Amino acid sequence: MASSLEKAKQNPDSMKAKILTAARKIFGEYGFHGTTTRMIAKAVDIDISTLYYHWGEKGDLYEAVIMDVTEGMRQKLIEVEKIIKGRPLSERIRIALDEMADYLFENPEISNLTLFRYFTKTRHGSILDFKVPEYISDIAYSMGLAEDRKNVPTDAKMKVLSIMNAIHNFVSGENFFRPMMKMDRDEYIKAAKDTLKFFNLTAFT
Amino acid sequence: MASSLEKAKQNPDSMKAKILTAARKIFGEYGFHGTTTRMIAKAVDIDISTLYYHWGEKGDLYEAVIMDVTEGMRQKLIEVEKIIKGRPLSERIRIALDEMADYLFENPEISNLTLFRYFTKTRHGSILDFKVPEYISDIAYSMGLAEDRKNVPTDAKMKVLSIMNAIHNFVSGENFFRPMMKMDRDEYIKAAKDTLKFFNLTAFT
DNA sequence: GATTGATTCCATCAAACGTTTGAAACGTTA
DNA sequence: TAACGTTTCAAACGTTTGATGGAATCAATC
Numbered sequence: 001m002a003s004s005l006e007k008a009k010q011n012p013d014s015m016k017a018k019i020l021t022a023a024r025k026i027f028g029e030y031g032f033h034g035t036t037t038r039m040i041a042k043a044v045d046i047d048i049s050t051l052y053y054h055w056g057e058k059g060d061l062y063e064a065v066i067m068d069v070t071e072g073m074r075q076k077l078i079e080v081e082k083i084i085k086g087r088p089l090s091e092r093i094r095i096a097l098d099e100m101a102d103y104l105f106e107n108p109e110i111s112n113l114t115l116f117r118y119f120t121k122t123r124h125g126s127i128l129d130f131k132v133p134e135y136i137s138d139i140a141y142s143m144g145l146a147e148d149r150k151n152v153p154t155d156a157k158m159k160v161l162s163i164m165n166a167i168h169n170f171v172s173g174e175n176f177f178r179p180m181m182k183m184d185r186d187e188y189i190k191a192a193k194d195t196l197k198f199f200n201l202t203a204f205t
Numbered sequence: 206m207a208s209s210l211e212k213a214k215q216n217p218d219s220m221k222a223k224i225l226t227a228a229r230k231i232f233g234e235y236g237f238h239g240t241t242t243r244m245i246a247k248a249v250d251i252d253i254s255t256l257y258y259h260w261g262e263k264g265d266l267y268e269a270v271i272m273d274v275t276e277g278m279r280q281k282l283i284e285v286e287k288i289i290k291g292r293p294l295s296e297r298i299r300i301a302l303d304e305m306a307d308y309l310f311e312n313p314e315i316s317n318l319t320l321f322r323y324f325t326k327t328r329h330g331s332i333l334d335f336k337v338p339e340y341i342s343d344i345a346y347s348m349g350l351a352e353d354r355k356n357v358p359t360d361a362k363m364k365v366l367s368i369m370n371a372i373h374n375f376v377s378g379e380n381f382f383r384p385m386m387k388m389d390r391d392e393y394i395k396a397a398k399d400t401l402k403f404f405n406l407t408a409f410t
Numbered sequence: 411g412a413t414t415g416a417t418t419c420c421a422t423c424a425a426a427c428g429t430t431t432g433a434a435a436c437g438t439t440a
Numbered sequence: 441t442a443a444c445g446t447t448t449c450a451a452a453c454g455t456t457t458g459a460t461g462g463a464a465t466c467a468a469t470c
Contacts, residue, residue: 015447029326033238037428047449052429054447112324119320119377121234136385154386158400161382162371169370173323177366180341181359195363202408220417242458252419257459259417 016054018044023055024065028109031116032062066117069110076103077135081142089144090205096143097167097196104171105189111171136160143204166196221259223249228260229270233314236321237267271322274315281308282340286347294349295410301348302372302401309376310394316376341365348409371401 022043027035037058041048055061080099084092104111136157141149145156170177170192178188216222227248232240242263246253260266285304289297309316341362346354350361375382375397383393 031236031325050448115324118381119317120236154396157386158396162400165374166367166371176323181362191359191363195367199404199408203404255418
């Protein structure tokens with residue numbers, strides 16, 4: 001399964017990769033039940049059976065999308081950790097928030113899919129409850145909330161969870177919140193970042 | 206539509222009210238597309254057509270549920286505002302967070318439906334994007350973030366949005382976060398409240 | 411006890427759904 | 441050029457979905 005995903009991503013022009021990209025976007029917009037296999041096929045401009053040939057059932061494709069998204073987040077977090085290493089705490093927070101917000105605003109499906117996964121139950125009680133974000137502990141450690149990377153206190157995890165969710169909320173809720181604030185996109189992103197910094201900088205420094 | 210909802214709620218034993226209650230719970234668990242009219246009918250132990258007789262199409266029932274939930278939130282917020290009136294800010298925040306968290310942990314469908322509405326697109330491009338929470342401004346005013354209830358600065362609205370979403374996240378995400386924290390329900394609720402206070406008390410006092 | 415209006419269920423519909431089958435078209439190797 | 445695995449598609453499968461029409465039931469009124 002994992003190797004199948006990697007193979008697909010090796011060549012982004014391959015049909016399997018194109019389907020994955022489209023599926024990621026559409027699942028991110030409409031959720032699992034809101035997405036039909038035909039919607040994905042249409043986006044890639046292929047027949048449905050082609051989709052099924054490459055990925056098998058809908059649930060498997062969704063699973064692959066989740067893994068793809070999770071992996072992307074993991075990579076981004078490693079990247080951010082490299083940038084902030086050694087800097088003072090307030091600067092670390094500021095940069096990390098900016099970087100993560102930019103990344104997620106550019107890839108809003110990530111936030112959508114993450115939140116969807118948190119909150120949605122699936123009818124078929126299937127196995128979509130895998131892969132709990134293990135990077136929560138890493139972030140806590142990198143923020144200086146724990147001395148041991150392998151042994152992070154729960155209150156620290158709760159704080160990290162809260163921060164991550166706050167970013168996701170602003171990203172995923174853009175279509176809902178922005179009109180109500182009467183802002184354009186750039187204004188909204190800036191306002192979101194400022195709000196995030198307001199809570200986190202005062203809380204941690 | 207509104208009067209129809211009120212009538213239904215007047216007598217909680219009426220079929221219309223029973224359907225609404227069940228629908229609220231199930232829509233809250235599975236989302237709009239994840240819920241079938243048959244699931245709701247089965248929960249009330251009635252035939253499908255009885256459901257359609259009382260509420261008409263699925264979208265109308267969903268709309269009624271959203272209005273019901275929104276109205277409940279509005280009432281709770283009025284109640285909370287009465288309790289905290291006149292007290293010092295830090296106490297106001299503490300009480301308001303406790304009250305809202307308790308209310309939402311008791312009625313998690315509210316959080317689920319609220320977040321669902323923020324993030325989900327509907328296939329049929331229908332009209333589920335009504336009723337933006339107007340109480341955001343009221344909360345901001347009640348928190349002392351604005352002098353004029355009718356003219357609340359956007360950064361204050363963003364802060365309120367952030368707080369409300371943070372509560373919703375902990376409530377809706379319980380099934381996902383709690384196992385990963387290895388807490389029982391009461392521990393988790395306490396941890397969630399503490400985390401909320403950690404961010405908000407330091408930020409506003 | 412017949413009449414009426416509101417309510418409930420049974421049976422059913424067409425459309426949309428996830429999924430599969432079988433056969434073409436393709437480029438590659440023998 | 442023949443044989444091969446890979447990729448694509450048209451067509452269809454059985455099921456589930458949202459929704460309806462009509463007959464049966466019930467409660468109140470006359």
